[in-house]
Each structure stands twice: as structure tokens, then as C-alpha cells.
């Protein structure tokens with residue numbers, strides 16, 4: 535921990551929620567359960583590998599390769615996230631990263647040989663964006679699919695001076711694969727609730743699903 539921490543901006547959640555274009559449910563004043571802490575796993579794309587590409591934005595469903603504009607296979611999902619700490623304060627300027635396998639259940643990672651794995655070149659695999667002044671960040675991605683031995687999930691990593699680095703995974707609420715998943719089975723009910731996204735049908739702009747999910751980090 536540095537002797538002098540950089541200034542951090544924490545805004546009262548109630549004020550932020552009223553300003554948000556997405557209608558967030560009122561955040562309770564009681565303490566919130568933090569996302570369960572998890573490891574990077576084997577498929578976190580290394581920075582050096584990512585440096586070779588330029589398209590790592592918050593839209594994982596559209597990939598520009600030279601003059602080619604590719605679109606991801608799978609069911610497109612709008613993931614509206616709110617970065618908030620356990621005390622209910624939203625966090626401005628958190629670095630938020632997500633990564634997941636594509637619709638063919640292949641991760642995009644240097645250790646995955648594209649010659650031996652069927653991959654979807656239209657899926658970005660990894661995306662990053664900062665939370666805004668109200669703690670919000672929106673990703674466009676695909677509804678996660680099962681990966682051999684795993685229930686559908688999206689990896690998430692957050693960084694900010696207020697809490698350092700926090701890594702977790704987001705699951706699909708009610709997915710039948712959850713009860714067979716070794717990581718899900720280790721989680722208690724509050725951690726499951728913190729990590730399970732509730733998907734709702736979406737219309738327009740090629741979206742099939744939408745969700746609003748609070749990414750709760752330690753305070």
C-alpha cells in the first residue's frame with residue numbers, strides 16, 4: 535500500500551442511480567456482498583499478446599481486421615455493469631476487463647492454437663473499458679456458452695486505487711450447469727447472488743439479451 539494513495543472519487547450511489555440512463559434499482563444502504571475472489575484461470579490474455587491487436591474495446595461482438603468488419607456468432611448480450619463497493623459507493627474510473635470463450639467454446643489466447651481449435655474470428659474474446667463518473671460501464675458481448683467442464687461464465691477483472699485489483703467470474707442465474715460446476719459449488723448463497731447475472735430478453739440493434747449487474751468490490 536503506497537504511503538499516499540492517489541485521490542479517489544467515490545460518489546453516493548443514490549445520487550448516481552438517479553442520473554443513470556439505465557434504470558438501476560435503488561441500492562440498499564446496507565452492506566453488499568463482494569464478488570467472489572477468483573484466479574485469472576488459464577485463459578487471461580497476456581498484455582504482450584494483446585499489444586499486437588488494437589481492437590480490445592467494450593464491444594466484443596464486432597471485430598475490425600484490416601478492411602474486414604466481422605460480427606460475432608452467438609446471442610448478443612448488453613452487459614450494463616455498475617462498479618460499486620461493499621459500502622454502496624460507486625467507483626469512477628475503475629478499469630474493467632472481461633474475457634470469455636466464443637460461441638464455439640474457444641478462448642482467444644496465445645496458448646490456444648487456432649489451427650487446432652475452431653474459433654470465431656468475429657468474436658473479440660477480451661474487452662476493456664473504464665467505469666464512468668457514475669460507476670457505469672457497458673459491454674456488448676455474447677451470452678456465455680458452456681466450456682468443457684465449466685458452466686457458462688464471463689471472467690471479470692477490476693482495477694482501481696481504492697481496492698487494487700479484483701478478479702472474479704459472472705455466471706448465469708438459473709443455468710442448469712451451475713450445480714455441476716466446481717467453482718459455483720464452492721460458493722455460498724450470498725456469493726452466488728453477487729456473481730449470477732439475471733438475463734432478460736432484449737430487442738433491437740441485434741441484441742438478444744440484456745442484463746444489469748453490480749460488480750461489487752471490497753471497500
Ligand SMILES: [Fe+2]
Nearest residue numbers: 575577687689
Ligand atoms: Fe473460463
